[in-house]
Amino acid sequence: MSTIPSQMTAIEIKEFGGPENLVPTIRPVPEPALGEVLIKVAAAGVNRPDVLQRMGGYAPPPGASDIPGLEVAGEVVAVGDGVTRFKVGDTLCALVAGGGYAEYCVAPEAQCLAVPNGYDMVKAAAVPETYFTVWTNVFDRGRLTGGESFLVHGGASGIGTTAIQLAKSFGARVFATASTDEKCREIEALGAERGINYKSEDYVEVVKELTGGEGVNLILDMVGGSYIQRNISALAVEGRLVYIAFLGGPKADVNFAPVMLKRLTITGSTLRPQSIEAKAAIGKSLEEKVWPLLNAGTVKPIIDSVFPLDQANKAHERIDDSGHIGKIVLEV
Secondary structure, eight states: OTTSOSEEEEEEESSSSSGGGEEEEEEEOOOOOTTEEEEEEEEEEEOHHHHHHHTTSSOOOTTSOSSOOSEEEEEEEEEOTTOOSOOTTOEEEEEOSSOOSBSEEEEEGGGEEEOOTTOOHHHHHTSHHHHHHHIIIIIIISOOOTTOEEEESSTTBHHHHHHHHHHHHTTOEEEEEESSHHHHHHHHHTTOSEEEETTTSOHHHHHHHHTTTSOEEEEEESOOTTHHHHHHHHEEEEEEEEESOOTTOSOOOOOOHHHHHTTOEEEEOOSTTSOHHHHHHHHHHIIIIIHHHHHHTSSOOOEEEEEEGGGHHHHHHHHHTTOOOBEEEEEO
């Protein structure tokens, strides 16, 4: 412990609002508790929940750090009691409930995973949040199987680029929406059968046409609002609709008759407040089902841009303008 400093640079939210409120500060280096490791952070992923927290709409769960950042990669420099899988000197990536935008971060050992083959720390930091989220919502809750059809909104986002690749790898037909023709071509290159420009096309009509009028089996949505009724219309009989965010608002005037007539399932989840045990179970599934694909290069995180830690505000400007394709990462 003698080589670990007592203080570190971290990014705090000065007050709720725009990216300019993300400012460097000095904080005590956290100490690993029972079952935790202390990571010297090399890189941290930037995600939409960080933006929501910055704006005052997504408070950390009880006991979590107020420092934003839900995924990191780096080197283990200390371990708490009860840690058995990882040791000082190991490199890993980890899902955390907060604290990622910092030089040091603690993580439950159960939420830590080996760095995929050949990955640098930037690529490794771009994996946990999106892969945990996509796996639990598309494959656990959404029950996507090979041969089914799948529509993901926000196909050029970190979630979207991950969902497209994984769904394709497991044998699904994949469609995705995006805001520009350029993004549509990019997501088609990742494995989407059809990118749909939601500004110039009606995604309901497009997926109905592509599925012979039936609709898709599963939709992953983070928009909500006006999309809720349209998603119901775009689903096939016995279809499933999974929500992970409501960027367009959580409320809508909805006709639920088609839900009954088509025997639809509407569900959703948030990852951050779930228990360590629940996240550990997701991590175990990822190790078994997805890590072989990452190690083989069959799927990979798509990196849009990398910013130094002290330019977290610039990283948030990038995610706010929605011009990115894939993940934004902070490098420490």
